[in-house]
Amino acid sequence: MEKMKLKLLYSDLKSDIEIIEKELETAVNSSSHLINDASLHLLQAGGKRIRPIFVLLGAKFGDYQIDKIKDVAVPLELIHMASLVHDDVIDDSDMRRGRPTVKSQWNNRVAMYTGDFIFARALEYITKLEDPHVHQILARTMVEICNGEVIQIEDKYRLNQGLKDYFRRIKRKTALLISSSCELGAVAAGVDKKTVNHLKRFGYFVGMSFQIIDDILDIMATDKELGKPAGSDLLQGNITLPILLLKDDPHMQPYLTKVFAGTLTEPERQEMLKYVRKSEAIKQANKMSDQYLKKALKEIDALPKHPVKKKLRDLALVMGKRKF
């Protein structure tokens, strides 16, 4: 359903998205059949291609030429893909999007080399653009994403953290790359600075809302919908917003103690999920996501008059209201 909604939204970008899909396949083509297999395994797992879409939409405000814009859209998706391959090693995840991860299908080293290969291909690809500003934005983003992941590991199993810690993490984990996608699409299309800044902030707010929803869905969606056990974030020690809002709830304490000790049984996981799903924390988290969404919509209002504004609004709303 959600994918259908997104597809409908993308309908007038369909031919450009097809160009990007083909370019992604070409970009990961390797002389190593193992890297080919692992990369195609990733590509075929699909994904929403949110980052390339934001690149395309950001570029619509300027001189939109798909031959040039794809040189930004493709590397951004590649960077996202590569970071997922490495994240699965860090999180020891066996499944993603209902498919075995590269590290589980082969091993951690194969995942490391595949990720490094895709990262390098992304940079090789984006050097088709000579503008140093493009590279400065992307490089800063990559470093910040890494810093975010380091912080995420440091914050694992740490309950004495506040909302500020959580927002700092998700900013780097998700919002920055979406923000940079909007920004880089616009910069590559020669959009004026003021519009670029609105698009950048729009991407940031949408990214924050998107990640909060993602964290809510980790609790609310079924194992089948997620392609992994619901509550996986917490089981891996990641304190997401709904859990953070419940950390002082006496009813949650025994569950958290068991999660952190690694002794939570399957029936207890189900009970815990049932409790969190019914709690006020979910409503509060949704409210916070909506607040970011509102800020994103406000940025759209500030953009110059353009038919693509409606598309940005619809996309933000679909992302902010998705069910899985």
Added chain:
Amino acid sequence: MDATYIQNSILQLKTDIFMDVRHKTLQKYTGDPVLDENQLFYLLVPFFNGEEWEHEQKEAAITVGIVYAALAAHDHIKELDATSKEQQLTVLAGDFYSGRYYEILAASGNVALIRSLSQGIVARCEHQIKVYEQEERTVEQWFAAVENIEAGLIAQFFELYAFEQYVALVEKGLLYFRLERELAAHQCGQTSLFNTCIEKSAIHEGTTYERVMQNKIVQLKAEILQDIKQASFLQDDIKWALEARVEANVVSTNG
């Protein structure tokens, strides 16, 4: 130029690299970036030989070193179960170093080197992953893969900055040091995936691991010394330094 000057220059390069990738948490859990002094030495050979070495070349050499550190970090990830905090942060250390080399070159607008190093990383990953592929390869194909892994990125840098005449020296030199290291490890009863692959290919070719390794090491050493002798572009003191390094087989610090 004497040995002290060379060693100090290597140490300075090492310090510059450390400074550019310093990160409190990563340092705490993963230690300093892994750098191979032989690679750093060869990276600086054009500088020692008096080639043009302005800020751009110096920065380029630092970023090549950072890329080697990034890839070396990922070489340290265990095949299975990398769930310890140290292993998780080692994955991120490699990614962080990669981000930093890109950030440094982006700041100075050196897009050509970003492109060249990216191509070098692509090739290196393709060679590194070969040990997990089922295809049969000859011993010489394995040596070629090791040569690229050790020297490919320095070769990319040299080619971009018109130091092509140094490429063969670096390739042979770094392959020589790596094979020496692998053979020594093998003789101590340690296994590595490359050693296993070379051994398998050697048996397939009707010979032994020790024989192909020793023959290649002797051949490389003779070629390197011959190349140094005949290299008219090398100054006498750098010829001496290159020879001394091969003769002494300076132990690498690469883990």
